[in-house]
Amino acid sequence: MNEKVTLYFAKHKVLFILLNLTYIIVLAKAFQMVTYPNADFSSALTMDRIYFMLFGLEDQIGGLVLTFYLAFVAIILSFIGGSILGIARWTGIKIISIPATMFVELFRALPHIMVIFWVFFALPIFFGMLFDIKITSSALTSAIIAFTLFESAHIAEIVRAGLNSIPKGQFEAAKTLGMNSFQVFIYIILPQAYRRMIPSILSQFVSLFKDTSLVYVIGVVEFFRASTIINNRIYMSFEILSFIAIVYFLCAFTLSKIATQLEKKVEKQLNS
Amino acid sequence: MAYEFDWTVLLTYKQLLIDGFMMTLKLSIIGIFFSFIIGSFIGLLRVSNNFFLSLAGTYYVEFFRNIPLIVQMFFIYFSFTLTDAFPILETFGNSIGVENHNEFFSALIALITYTSTYVAEAVRGGIQSLPKGQMEAAKTIGMNYIQSMYYIIFPQALKMVWGPITSQFLNLIKNSSLAMTIGVAELTFQTQEIDSLTFRGFEAATAVTILYLLLTLATALIMSQVDKYALIKTSSNKGDVK
Numbered sequence: 326m327n328e329k330v331t332l333y334f335a336k337h338k339v340l341f342i343l344l345n346l347t348y349i350i351v352l353a354k355a356f357q358m359v360t361y362p363n364a365d366f367s368s369a370l371t372m373d374r375i376y377f378m379l380f381g382l383e384d385q386i387g388g389l390v391l392t393f394y395l396a397f398v399a400i401i402l403s404f405i406g407g408s409i410l411g412i413a414r415w416t417g418i419k420i421i422s423i424p425a426t427m428f429v430e431l432f433r434a435l436p437h438i439m440v441i442f443w444v445f446f447a448l449p450i451f452f453g454m455l456f457d458i459k460i461t462s463s464a465l466t467s468a469i470i471a472f473t474l475f476e477s478a479h480i481a482e483i484v485r486a487g488l489n490s491i492p493k494g495q496f497e498a499a500k501t502l503g504m505n506s507f508q509v510f511i512y513i514i515l516p517q518a519y520r521r522m523i524p525s526i527l528s529q530f531v532s533l534f535k536d537t538s539l540v541y542v543i544g545v546v547e548f549f550r551a552s553t554i555i556n557n558r559i560y561m562s563f564e565i566l567s568f569i570a571i572v573y574f575l576c577a578f579t580l581s582k583i584a585t586q587l588e589k590k591v592e593k594q595l596n597s
Numbered sequence: 598m599a600y601e602f603d604w605t606v607l608l609t610y611k612q613l614l615i616d617g618f619m620m621t622l623k624l625s626i627i628g629i630f631f632s633f634i635i636g637s638f639i640g641l642l643r644v645s646n647n648f649f650l651s652l653a654g655t656y657y658v659e660f661f662r663n664i665p666l667i668v669q670m671f672f673i674y675f676s677f678t679l680t681d682a683f684p685i686l687e688t689f690g691n692s693i694g695v696e697n698h699n700e701f702f703s704a705l706i707a708l709i710t711y712t713s714t715y716v717a718e719a720v721r722g723g724i725q726s727l728p729k730g731q732m733e734a735a736k737t738i739g740m741n742y743i744q745s746m747y748y749i750i751f752p753q754a755l756k757m758v759w760g761p762i763t764s765q766f767l768n769l770i771k772n773s774s775l776a777m778t779i780g781v782a783e784l785t786f787q788t789q790e791i792d793s794l795t796f797r798g799f800e801a802a803t804a805v806t807i808l809y810l811l812l813t814l815a816t817a818l819i820m821s822q823v824d825k826y827a828l829i830k831t832s833s834n835k836g837d838v839k
């Protein structure tokens with residue numbers, strides 16, 4: 326019977342999605358009826374509140390847009406940083422691989438919230454000591470720096486794994502063609518490794534997207550902070566928080582599904 | 598502007614740090630225990646042959662994995678009063694010496710749901726990576742589905758994915774620092790406390806950073822010892838096959 330059900334839904338994907346949607350709506354409604362019967366969504370989520378949560382105030386960037394902006398800037402910067410660190414670890418030259426390893430292990434072992442605090446509170450003092458100047462850091466800059474620091478450490482591991490997955494024959498073949506080590510690395514190894522890394526980096530982007538909610542603690546008005554601001558004013562936490570949970574879920578779920586599809590595609594390409 | 602270090606502040610406020618460490622420890626240990634059990638259960642659901650059971654497992658995983666942990670914590674903490682709904686939590690909290698029951702259990706439940714999804718995915722990956730012949734062989738010697746899962750498949754899968762599960766447990770310890778946002782007095786919270794009392798956040802943060810490093814290293818060590826002595830030996834660790 327199970328094979329029949331699975332086959333049937335594999336054929337009729339639209340039906341499967343509709344069934345899932347019905348399930349989810351029924352489950353969510355049942356959950357709300359049981360736990361919070363007098364929820365009032367229409368008075369909690371007015372248009373201007375939703376606008377504030379999604380786009381922030383009119384004259385400045387904020388809300389969900391800022392969340393995406395943060396995630397994009399941080400992933401690009403940490404892609405660069407992570408590549409450098411990962412390659413440094415992969416080369417095995419002790420003078421560069423040991424500091425890179427220490428950096429990666431340190432930032433992977435620290436709680437992300439601690440890193441954000443460190444950057445926001447301690448980095449200005451630290452630089453002030455070094456260069457004898459007074460630095461005031463904005464919360465947004467600190468957030469981007471903090472994300473770059475710990476996300477580079479995570480991406481460095483992905484880069485290293487990607488580089489390690491390239492078979493040794495590739496080096497030897499390229500060397501036979503008369504390329505020097507640098508050329509081999511740039512033209513042969515790196516492009517192949519990056520193609521294998523794309524899915525992992527995309528799923529790292531999903532986790533970074535979720536982590537952007539942590540900058541709540543230093544007061545960047547991104548999606549989560551914006552919703553808590555509204556929640557503090559009207560105190561209808563069930564309605565507001567279910568709304569942000571749903572929006573976060575939709576974004577992260579779509580992104581992670583794209584990552585899975587891409588992974589399948591890359592695997593197919595590698596096997597063929 | 599030079600910054601004068603004053604490490605004596607750590608000695609003065611060492612009780613705060615010890616309390617915070619104990620709170621982090623409680624969150625971590627209970628969280629690891631329950632997220633392992635629930636995660637394994639959900640992982641088994643996801644590989645189940647029953648279409649609707651595996652769909653239920655998928656729902657759980659996708660739902661709790663795609664919502665940020667801090668949102669889950671806020672949702673539980675601000676929308677519900679847990680101790681009203683489940684009075685047993687109060688007795689449980691008293692027995693492990695926790696004062697703010699609502700905050701503690703909101704954080705704990707969010708940590709468990711969030712981490713258990715990752716454990717479930719790891720367990721599912723482990724079970725699916727085993728050859729199908731294992732299940733068939735177990736069936737041939739007369740075991741039913743549950744027996745062969747329990748005696749044959751699950752121990753091997755666990756051995757295989759012990760590394761990823763360990764790193765998820767380390768993530769749980771690190772993520773427990775988020776509990777400070779709803780007012781659980783754990784390590785990171787105490788850093789802020791010392792900072793606001795003495796304006797010496799730098800020293801406190803250094804100490805707490807070292808404590809976190811110690812905690813994660815100790816956990817990784819314990820987990821590798823468990824791997825070495827408690828888990829079954831399979832043919833995948835080559836040293837044992839002679």
